[in-house]
Amino acid sequence: MPDFVVIDVETACARISSICQIGIVGFRDGVVAFEYETLVDPCDEFSAFNMRIHGISCDHVLGKPTFADIHAAVDGHLAGRITVAHSFFDKGALAAACRVHDRAAIDTTWLDSVRVARRAWPDLPSHRLNALSRFLGVRHKHHDALSDARAAGMVVVRAIDHTGIDLKGWLAPPPSRSGASPRPAAAGPLKGQRIAILGAPRHGELARFLADAGGRVVASVGTTTTMLVISNDQPFGRFVHASPAYRRAEALRREGMAIEIIAEDDLRARA
Incomplete structure (x- = not known):
């Protein structure tokens, strides 16, 4: 069977x-x-x-x-x-x-x-x-x-x-939108940051780590995003620079937006 x-x-x-x-x-x-x-x-x-x-x-x-x-x-x-x-x-x-x-x-x-x-x-x-x-x-x-x-x-x-x-x-039905992004902690090294994740779900372990550090996990890269975190599990490999989220973040940076692009391991070491 x-x-x-x-x-x-x-x-x-x-x-x-x-x-x-x-x-x-x-x-x-x-x-x-x-x-x-x-x-x-x-x-x-x-x-x-x-x-x-x-x-x-x-x-x-x-x-x-x-x-x-x-x-x-x-x-x-x-x-x-x-x-x-x-x-x-x-x-x-x-x-x-x-x-x-x-x-x-x-x-x-x-x-x-x-x-x-x-x-x-x-x-x-x-x-x-x-x-x-x-x-x-x-x-x-x-x-x-x-x-x-x-x-x-x-x-x-x-x-x-x-x-x-x-x-x-x-x-099974996918996780509800209300549970997709964990609530950010009241304080932490990422407090005030609006963080998009490339290559990992908004309800997963990386999202919880960011929220526990005070960051607010958002659905996608936008004009209010302050950080793009590249997950260790991102599926693009060495072509990650060609991914839509990465290209959007770079385009906003060229327009003068303050968006930091950082790898997951680097952020964990810093946070």
Whole structure:
């Protein structure tokens, strides 16, 4: 039994029920456990726009099964399991195809890997699947359903490794905004500082350390920010200078704002 499965679909036209390719990948203990892929006759037209995106045309699906034909196989892979999709376009497409082809809805628990990526790597400029694949070093052929499913699964695997949040934790609602930033202590060496963090959550250990030292942790770099702390866990490595938060802080400094940029270890040593 896989820990979770991932599905990706390509569609023939603007109608989301027009599935013309399905890819499903099962993951167990962080590695691929099985793969399923098929072209599908959508019983619908192919638009020039969609064909430019994925390269699939009516000639490719000639003689291929319809969604009604493969519904049982898809249901067998997804039903009763955790199903990941990169955005819920695929969830909507699957539901629409079930309605159009008069098949039962598939009962599964959905997890959006876009939401996972945004929470795991909030400072990335894009959480599109091709951008995440480049960032994570995952081999990926964009708009191929099987490759997209495999890449979305790796986003979840890497997010679990990066954050320590397990699959059950990703299914739970994220921490409320009211609990995101700890209340600053009344006194301390960072009293009066408004601090943005690059690469760590506002409710995590680093945020609590800053708050205990009197600093107020803010959501992002802005005109009132006085300090940007670069977390030891920041995901950009030696390219941290290219991250949006770092570039925003540098831009404000050039405009005359007094924003200090400091590494976590240096600040801990000083505070």
